[in-house]
Amino acid sequence: MxxxxxxxxxxxxxxxxxxxxxxxxxxxxxxxxxxxxxxxxxxxxxxxxxxxxxxxxxxxxxxxxxxxxxxxxxxxxxxxxxxxxxxxxxxxxxxxxxxxxxxxxxxxxxxxxxxxxxxxxxxxxxxxxxxxxxxxxxxxxxxxxxxxxxxxxxxxxxxxxxxxxxxxxxxxxxxxxxxxxxxxxxxxxxxxxxxxxxxxxxxxxxxxxxxxxxxxxxxxxxxxxxxxxxxxxxxxxxxxxxxxxxxxxxxxxxxxxxxxxxxxxxxxxGGKNAMYVAADVDVEAVAEGAVRACFGSAGQLCASVERIYVHEDVREAFVDAFVRRTAALRLGAGLDYRADMGSLVGPAQLARVVEHVEDAVGHGATVLVGAEQRPDLGPYFYEPTVLADVPDGARLHREETFGPVVAVYPVASDDEAVAAMNDSDLGLVAAVWTRSAARGAALAARVRAGAVAVNDTHQLIWGTVGAPVGGVGASGYGRRHGREGLWETTWTQTVVAQRGVHTGRGVGMRQLEALGSEVRASVLTRLLRAERALRLP
CATH class of the missing domain: 3.40.605.10 (Aldehyde Dehydrogenase; Chain A, domain 1)
Known part of the structure; x- marks a missing residue:
């Protein structure tokens, strides 16, 4: 332009x-x-x-x-x-x-x-x-x-x-x-x-x-x-x-x-994406990652984290660090890099966010930070919001909010965290944070999501462009990125060829048929056994 x-x-x-x-x-x-x-x-x-x-x-x-x-x-x-x-x-x-x-x-x-x-x-x-x-x-x-x-x-x-x-x-x-x-x-x-x-x-x-x-x-x-x-x-x-x-x-x-x-x-x-914070983490590092995972584009992306499950041993320390970092985010309307978070896109999205938060609070949820509109900045600004004690009956517990709102839940074990993360018909992305690479890999494999980040956010998933991303369950099917994303818009054609047919030297179905059905079956049986013995794929 x-x-x-x-x-x-x-x-x-x-x-x-x-x-x-x-x-x-x-x-x-x-x-x-x-x-x-x-x-x-x-x-x-x-x-x-x-x-x-x-x-x-x-x-x-x-x-x-x-x-x-x-x-x-x-x-x-x-x-x-x-x-x-x-x-x-x-x-x-x-x-x-x-x-x-x-x-x-x-x-x-x-x-x-x-x-x-x-x-x-x-x-x-x-x-x-x-x-x-x-x-x-x-x-x-x-x-x-x-x-x-x-x-x-x-x-x-x-x-x-x-x-x-x-x-x-x-x-x-x-x-x-x-x-x-x-x-x-x-x-x-x-x-x-x-x-x-x-x-x-x-x-x-x-x-x-x-x-x-x-x-x-x-x-x-x-x-x-x-x-x-x-x-x-x-x-x-x-x-x-x-x-x-x-x-x-x-x-x-x-x-x-x-x-x-x-x-x-x-x-x-859609996605109602979950993050698990294990008991062995550096809470400050995880809190920084959680801010990126939850509030990018004001939470208006299908890969945004809306549920955080925190091991009870580090819950208090993590929540303190996460709330402190969330409260420090700079909101603003400007075509420069000064703001950490921008606006919601319009009145319908703002109304949905407000409705989800008010409904959760009405069901007994606690606001740890945020939950305020900011008309002083622009008509659709909403503060990044962290909630606790969100009950199962609240819409925000299961429905995708698609805004800068996240709920924090305590868990007592890895098994409880995985069960809670998988308690959704949506399965797009997820994240697991732990000091142990082996533990992180094992936990990630148990999470029902199309992609899981260990010790990072969806940005790492998305940036790994050679690997496919996509959802399971109500989060969709098919993949973008990687070879799978390229192959989505192609169709495959198999071309098989028989050599030597016209010279009489080939060995194929025509020659086997000429031997008669019983001999053909016997020859093919021996062939299959030989291939099995030679471990030919």
Missing amino acids: AHEHADLHDPETDPLATYVLEPDDVRPLLAHVVAGPGHATTTSTAPFTGSPVAAVPLTSVDDLPEAARRARAAQRTWAARPVTERAAVLLRAHDLLLERQSDVLDLLQVETGKARTHAWDEVGDVANAARYYALRARRLLAPRTVRGLFPPFTSARVLRHPVGVVAVITPWNYPLSLGLGDALPALVAGNAVLLRADPQTALTLLWSAELLADAGLPDDLLQVVVGGPDVGMGLLEHVDHAGFTGSTRSGRVVAARAGELGVPVTLEL
Whole structure:
């Protein structure tokens, strides 16, 4: 974008001054929206101020067939290009993203209200993923040779093909990570992508489309559609695979419709993520990690920790350290790195947080710190909050809050902690803290979650881009990151070949059939026994 950092925010002005994007800044981005003539528009509001940001065209369901047609035409040519050429686009996107990060950091903050340090986490995440897939895709997508039925007379190869057109249905909370970040592996695998942007964070994804175009991605391979659930659901009728990130309730609706259409989907849904603090820890180190785990992006991420189980031997010391560090967090609205935590995204999210906390207190929970709105900072600010004594009957005990609120519970043993952590239908991520690496590994393996961090937070999980992440149970299925994330948007084809058939020298099913059924069965039985004796896989 053409603007400088100061065009969006002047540090010398009132931090609650209206943030305005000039038309000349927005106009080039709007060219990337899929929207027909006479389209409606939507105007998001800046969480820091409640003021309008920019009017963005809305995609209608009627626009989707033509977008899919263009995507399919572009995909056929793209898939025919060598993987190395596709990977080169990702490497250029990596470099441009880091070079232009100030622009997208501004957009992320203006649209989501998160602190700049948490906005940068998205930049770092996408750059990490771009590099990984660019450098690994050729090997991960290469044909694989497997043992044939009658070696050396038979051979078998497993090929990977792109599925075709992929829908990436992105939520508002992490538009860069969950939008551009999910599009990159699909693109390098040879697919085209229809990227559904939530209207609240459309500008960030339109900026991403411009970035990829500047990196050399051909036209129509990535198209941004802007709209609500109707557009997201409508995409399912025009694609070959869909990736959805959102609530468990919405994910089940997507899964049901995808099942009707026969479209495979990857779902990353809600989380009521748990952390266990064992008795042997350094409580100050764990308290610092707990703050990162609970209050990043004001708790508005599916991997945020909302339950902490603390061994009773260290409960008092840990709670004191955790509350002290939580109370010291700096809240603020500014396009700089001074704030430790930003704002909730809007009135609906604020209302949910307030309702969960008030309901918990009404059921007897104790507020250890926070539980206050901060209208002096902005309309949707809420203090990071730690609760104790939250009973089973409170909504906050089991439901995902998706805000800067965490409940602390005492436990008497490792076994009690694991049982409590697993007492949820959600299973996205978890964390275990202990001085013993062996103990941590053993406990992690017992936790029902798609990924578990030992002595760190979900940031370590997410940053380990070569390993798959995803949920179990009501937290979804399928994986992003790693080879599994790349393979989600491919299909496998097995090609087996028989040698020597036309020269009469081959040994295969044709020759065995000629021996007669009884002899064939005897020969194959001896073959199977020999392979077992030789331990051939």
